[in-house]
Amino acid sequence: MARFLIVEARFYENFNDMLIAGAKAALQAAGHEVEVLTVPGALEIPGAIALAAESGEFDGFVAIGVVIRGETYHFEIVAGESARAIMALTMDGIPIGNGILTVENEDQANLRADPSQKDKGGEAAKAALSLLSLAERFAS
Numbered sequence: 100m101a102r103f104l105i106v107e108a109r110f111y112e113n114f115n116d117m118l119i120a121g122a123k124a125a126l127q128a129a130g131h132e133v134e135v136l137t138v139p140g141a142l143e144i145p146g147a148i149a150l151a152a153e154s155g156e157f158d159g160f161v162a163i164g165v166v167i168r169g170e171t172y173h174f175e176i177v178a179g180e181s182a183r184a185i186m187a188l189t190m191d192g193i194p195i196g197n198g199i200l201t202v203e204n205e206d207q208a209n210l211r212a213d214p215s216q217k218d219k220g221g222e223a224a225k226a227a228l229s230l231l232s233l234a235e236r237f238a239s
């Protein structure tokens with residue numbers, strides 16, 4: 100059994116609840132323990148994962164959030180920088196599944212968040228599980 104931390108940016112509650120349900124279901128179906136940590140926005144997710152990884156309390160992470168395009172360049176910053184920083188942590192060997200939706204509107208978010216439709220939360224959890232298996236396989 101491994102310990103997973105879901106780090107969620109609680110910006111759009113209803114979509115987050117669905118993404119978290121999908122992620123939890125996938126992790127618990129695989130027999131793992133899950134905790135959820137909440138941060139304000141997607142830009143805070145990588146920093147929170149870095150701090151939690153440093154603690155050594157968790158074996159893997161799932162980033163959950165929703166970024167919906169607004170009127171300004173802010174969308175590109177939040178979507179791009181959160182993904183870039185998560186990728187940087189992954190390249191340091193931290194198993195992370197990225198379940199941050201970056202969408203044009205709420206309809207797109209709903210379709211992707213719903214566990215009975217695209218289930219992107221579950222997909223991100225499975226990606227984290229896959230990276231954790233690789234980390235264990237290649238551990239020296």
Ligand SMILES: Nc1c(NC[C@H](O)[C@H](O)[C@H](O)CO)[nH]c(=O)[nH]c1=O
Pocket residue numbers: 108110139140141142143164165166167173177
């Ligand atoms: N616009 C969205 C944000 N913006 C907030 C930032 O993530 C961050 O919390 C703020 O800039 C303070 O550092 N966050 C989301 O998760 N989703 C958005 O659509």
Ligand SMILES: CC(=O)[C@@H](O)COP(=O)(O)O
Pocket residue numbers: 166167168169170171172173174175177
């Ligand atoms: C992530 C975004 O683009 C959005 O939440 C911010 O909206 P705006 O660009 O209209 O300030």
